[in-house]
Amino acid sequence: MKVTIKSWTGVATWRWIANDDNCGICRMPFDSCCPDCKLPGDECPLVWGACSHCFHIHCIVKWLHSQPQQQCPMCRQDWKFNNK
Amino acid sequence: MANIAAKRIKREFKEVMKSEEVAGGAIKLELVNDSWTELQGEIAGPSDTPYEGGTFVLEIKVPETYPFNPPKIRFVTKIWHPNVSSVTGAICLDILKDQWAAALTLRTVLLSLQALLSAAEPNDPQDAVVAKQYKENPQLFHMTARHWTNVYAGGPASIVEFNQKVQRLLDMGVDEHDARVALSTYDWELERATEQLFS
Numbered sequence: 001m002k003v004t005i006k007s008w009t010g011v012a013t014w015r016w017i018a019n020d021d022n023c024g025i026c027r028m029p030f031d032s033c034c035p036d037c038k039l040p041g042d043e044c045p046l047v048w049g050a051c052s053h054c055f056h057i058h059c060i061v062k063w064l065h066s067q068p069q070q071q072c073p074m075c076r077q078d079w080k081f082n083n084k
Numbered sequence: 085m086a087n088i089a090a091k092r093i094k095r096e097f098k099e100v101m102k103s104e105e106v107a108g109g110a111i112k113l114e115l116v117n118d119s120w121t122e123l124q125g126e127i128a129g130p131s132d133t134p135y136e137g138g139t140f141v142l143e144i145k146v147p148e149t150y151p152f153n154p155p156k157i158r159f160v161t162k163i164w165h166p167n168v169s170s171v172t173g174a175i176c177l178d179i180l181k182d183q184w185a186a187a188l189t190l191r192t193v194l195l196s197l198q199a200l201l202s203a204a205e206p207n208d209p210q211d212a213v214v215a216k217q218y219k220e221n222p223q224l225f226h227m228t229a230r231h232w233t234n235v236y237a238g239g240p241a242s243i244v245e246f247n248q249k250v251q252r253l254l255d256m257g258v259d260e261h262d263a264r265v266a267l268s269t270y271d272w273e274l275e276r277a278t279e280q281l282f283s
Contacts, residue, residue, distance in 0.1 A: 025187070026151075027092050073185040073186035073187045074185070074187045076185065
C-alpha cells in the first residue's frame with residue numbers, strides 16, 4: 001500500500017521549566033500569565049533571579065518598584081536578574 | 085480593587101481553607117464582604133502559653149496594593165501581650181511592616197501571629213506598660229495575660245483574686261474594662277488602680 005500525504009498540521013505544547021508551580025507574587029500558575037496579561041508566553045515571560053527564584057517579569061518589576069530595597073520576595077537576598 | 089489583589093486573595097482564601105491548620109482548628113478565616121477587601125481571621129492561643137484555650141479574632145484589611153504592601157491586621161479580641169496594644173489591638177510585627185514580602189500569604193501571616201503569642205518580643209514593644217511588666221514581673225504578666233484570655237478570649241477560668249478586685253472597682257461604679265486595665269497596669273494593686281481611676 002502506498003500512502004500519499006497531501007497535507008499535515010504540526011502540533012506542539014510548551015511549558016516553562018521553573019522551580020515552582022506558581023508565581024510567589026501573584027500566586028497564579030506559571031503556565032498561566034500574570035493577572036494583568038491575557039495570554040501566557042512571550043507576552044508575559046518568566047525571569048529568574050541570581051538567587052534562583054523565578055517570577056512573572058511583570059510581577060517582580062512591580063515588587064521591586066514598590067520596595068525601598070531591591071530584594072527577592074522569597075529569600076530577601078539582594079535581587080539580581082540572572083542573565084544566564 | 086486592583087485586579088491582582090482580588091485575584092490573589094481569592095486564591096489564598098482557597099489555600100487557607102484546604103490547609104491542615106484550618107482542619108486542625110489552629111487558624112480560621114472568614115470573608116467579611118463580597119469585595120475581598122476585608123476578612124476576619126481567628127487564631128487559637130498556643131499551648132503552654134497564657135493564651136492557651138483562648139480564641140483570638142483578627143481584623144484583616146487588604147490594601148488595593150496587595151501583595152506589594154502588607155495586609156493591615158489588628159486584634160479585635162482584647163489581649164495582654166507586649167507586642168499588641170491593649171487599647172487598640174494594633175500589632176508590632178516586622179513582617180506586617182518593613183519586613184513584608186510578597187511571598188508571604190494570609191496563611192503564613194496568621195501562623196506568624198500565632199508564633200508571636202508564643203514568643204513575645206519585649207524589646208520591640210507595641211504596649212510599653214505590658215512590656216515593662218513582662219520584663220520586670222514575668223509571673224504577674226503571665227497571670228494577667230491568662231486572666232485577659234479568660235475574660236475576652238473564652239479561655240479557662242483563672243485567678244479568683246483578680247476577678248474579686250475587678251468586682252470591687254465595679255461596685256464603685258467603674259466601667260469593667262477600665263477597671264481591668266487599671267488593675268493590670270498597676271500590677272493588681274487595688275489602691276494604686278483606684279487612685280488612678282479617680283484622679
